[in-house]
Amino acid sequence: MMGGGLRTGTETFGERGEGLDQKMRAVGIRRYGPPEVLESLEVERPEPGPDGVLIRVAAAGVNPADCLLRSGGLRFVVRQQMPFVPGADVAGIVEATGPGVTRFKVGDPVYAMLPNTAGGGYAGYAVAAEGTVAPIPLSLTFGEAAGVPLAALTALQSLRDKANLAAGGHVLVNGASGGVGTFAIQIAKVVGARVTAAASGRNEDLVRSLGADEFLDYTAADVTAGKARYDVVLDAANVLPFWKVRRVLGPKGVFVSVNPFIGRLSPGWLARFRGGRRIESVLVKPDGGDLEKVGSWIGAGEVRPVIERSYPLAEAAEAHRRSESRRARGKLVLVIDEKLTAERAESPLRKANRPMG
């Protein structure tokens, strides 16, 4: 290989991108709008920079943020260049690496969260910075892996960095049956916390199977009306106001909201009304180290992704409609490369590494 050139799965090139097929299939938008604006596109294949990993995407996760970016709900915060390809979660194999990449090589099965509003996941190839990439746990299919990064990182960064949740702490996870909530229950149990999960009644069995110690049906009673006092309330559904949460927070309790703007709306001078309780909002960050941590728990059988359904890429609009219903149980994923996905699903090595249960 010539000094500093791109390493690819098929050939070695002296100059970046030289000889690569420059076009790829994707699903994206040419204008903001309802799910129907998602269309099949042929776009430029991205190239990895010096620390970039080019991933041949087998499957991509669907997140509520993808729908917000598609609808234009965030256009006053960030304006997308059209055509725009949504998607923050990708799982696949390394197709090429930039010259500075040391931890991954062509052919490695990897997953990553792409930068928050950048998109790019609903495509045949995506580039992620090496520091945001992690090896896929041996037991997972690509579809399952694609459901992990953004939701699991949000749960981990909320409970660890915002709430400092520790063994023996008691956490209320509201929105426990969704993407973030299903990971939050399991991560809190790994830490040794007691978990009360709030969801609608039909999801009680699911959240208990993930380790929830107690269950609250928010459709039957106000989750902030009970006698329990929590060290942490994680509102993964983004529906609880602090004035209600305050009633069930212990004296040093922390309210973590997935609304990234809540913290800013709660200036320091309001602290005296909170009586020592904290309000934190989380804005998830791509982080390969955190993803490896989650991967180690998955490998040990302590955490598992809950996948409601996989859709072919051509049915991305249907997946967005389901996400926008706010009824998804766990994650929705898009299968982008059917061959790769099927091969890994059938791999004896993967099956042999499947933890029991």
Ligand SMILES: NC(=O)c1ccc[n+]([C@@H]2O[C@H](COP(=O)([O-])OP(=O)(O)OC[C@H]3O[C@@H](n4cnc5c(N)ncnc54)[C@H](OP(=O)(O)O)[C@@H]3O)[C@@H](O)[C@H]2O)c1
């Ligand atoms: N700030 C950040 O960095 C960040 C990162 C990730 C996600 N988010 C935000 O976090 C929220 C959740 O994300 P997600 O991926 O977990 O979404 P999701 O998977 O679509 O969440 C669906 C779940 O929400 C539950 N739910 C809906 N309304 C509820 C309510 N009123 N009370 C309690 N639960 C309710 C549903 O449970 P039932 O069907 O049982 O009602 C369903 O299981 C979204 O608003 C998302 O935009 C923010």
